[in-house]
Amino acid sequence: MSENRERLQKVIANSGFTSRRKAEELIQDGQVKVNGKVVTELGTKVGPNEKVVVNGIPIEKEEPVYHLLYKPRGVISSVEDDKGRKTVTDFFPQVTQRIYPVGRLDYDTSGLIILTNDGEFAQSLMHPKHGIDKVYVAKLKGIPTKEELHELKKGIEVDGEFLKAVHTKILSTDRKKGTAIVQMILHEGKNRQIRRMFEAMGYPVSKLKRERYAFLTTQGLQPGESRELTPYEVKMLKKAASENVN
Template sequence: MTSEKDNENLIRLQKFIAKAGVCSRRKAEQMIADGRVSVNNNLITDMGFKVDISKDKVKVDNKLIELDNNKIYIVLNKPSGVITSVKDEKNRKTVLDLTKDIKQRIYPVGRLDYDTSGLILLTNDGDIANKLMHPSKKVYKKYLATVEGIPNELELDELRNGIIIDNKKTAKARAYVVDKINNDAVLSIEIYEGRNHQVKKMCEMIGHPVKRLKRVSIGEIKLGDLKVGEWRELTERELKFLKQL
């Protein structure tokens, strides 16, 4: 007979991996599917498998992982030319190279393109990472896009009302011109989806290709005056926003 206390100790394997700060829950599911996870030295590929956090030994790539209650959340101002990844097979600089003085194991939430700069969140809290990235939470990400030419209101309305890219319509966006530099415009674009190269593709579709792209906020988390290549811990207000997701 299983006691109520025993039930409290049982959690899904992918949730355990996320809570241990290895990666997001979605990526943990992929690790399980790829046969990279074992429990008590038994290979597990069942997404519904539950582990007992009080006694089970979980390994990823044959390395023991444990729950880390010391959570950390930081904002990095990623420079262009840096990979949003834990490691890179081409030995290019990654966001972890810029945060080497952080002792805890952390990883980036979502991604920014190699040539895109700005705000990236890094953490060891898999639950928070999963919620931030899930479209159902509708967490808006704000970008400043320098584009070729000056979009008119009809073109901006296309972005605002949703536009077909990759055979699928985007969700409604917030878009307006914030500055004009010679024959180029700086657009503020806010989206809550995370499709591949989404902002670049949206601007391309209205005839104004992106020349430079920078992310300046994720929900209530702001880049502010943080210098390129530097990082900071989240403020109490920003942490409260994350906890409310």
């Protein structure tokens, strides 16, 4: 009977070392060895008894863990930061596994972010074709019209990049202060996407929060607090990612 062989990037991702996409970059950059030899082919498959080393660190499969963090503003959505700023992993000193964030929230954006060592799980949630709702609430300087919000749903080009919202809605306005609270739903998560979209229309974002990720909310959590996802929540997220293929 032949041994169960899997793609090298999947093995690295499942070890909790990094995401599958980053694992592919590491392979192509020649930073991965299999049985002592550098491997750069993404199609390479390895068996359970082969020795995989990434950046000099042997890969071992970890038990998958899943955490939900209410990220405060002023925190980097990364495992580490070369400028010494606080990162999302700093909130998990008790976690021994090598967890990393699923996607990202900008430095000045607060709200929900998932951290895990399950690469396949992370990849399925991040891919926009799976249609996972990410619900944001933004405070704007200025009050956009319904027509302008509709333009964001159709999509606009900003700095040569096409940016699109799934849904937009004005929650409240303050005519005296000239501000508005707007809800926006995304399926993708491009760099500073919401801020760039509103700024392109002349409405700078003064505050931004991700209030919901799929069915997960900030209920019961304060900024900086976290909890483990329940097995049922993990199961439902995987189900949502597999069913919602646009």
